[in-house]
């Protein structure tokens with residue numbers, strides 16, 4: 581069975597390099613028969629920029645952020661998908677602020693109990709990352725990779741990443757780079773084969 585994949589777009593540049601490689605991966609995954617959906621995290625409306633730590637999601641039996649804004653609504657749809665891909669440029673050795681707002685709200689999809697046991701709607705899924713950056717892998721994009729792999733491991737998720745170091749700053753540069761597009765397409769095929 582081919583998976584349902586959601587790409588969470590985190591680049592504020594609509595014609596930027598991150599969206600270009602994400603588009604190539606999405607096209608390849610669709611060609612493999614996967615159902616692919618996009619969420620643009622840069623355009624979601626929110627009442628609070630991130631989690632406010634109210635813990636209401638931890639106290640209720642539902643897995644929903646009680647802030648009741650568009651970010652909460654969209655985060656609540658994530659359990660529908662088998663693969664959740666963050667597509668983001670690296671900003672200041674991390675994902676973009678727009679992705680951080682989104683990811684913090686994903687707290688509501690798990691119950692972190694006092695005993696240390698985690699009850700989560702994300703278990704068994706694949707968390708994935710597509711990231712571009714102007715700098716190297718080491719001490720840079722690999723830090724971002726660890727930032728997403730660590731929660732994946734804790735939540736019992738598989739993990740996959742596709743990183744593009746030394747991306748030229750001009751928007752559209754990777755679109756003209758056949759090697760980068762091929763790498764992105766192969767990643768899309770890999771995601772489409774995820775269980």
Ligand SMILES: Cc1cc2nc3c(=O)[nH]c(=O)nc-3n(C[C@H](O)[C@H](O)[C@H](O)COP(=O)(O)O)c2cc1C
Pocket residue numbers: 591592593595596597598599669670671672673674712713714715716720721747748749750751752
């Ligand atoms: C605010 C800001 C912070 C950045 N920080 C980093 C960084 O920590 N490491 C890095 O390699 N590149 C950094 N960059 C470069 C971007 O990650 C890189 O140009 C990326 O490919 C842009 O993606 P886009 O074309 O989708 O906007 C930064 C760029 C901006 C605007």
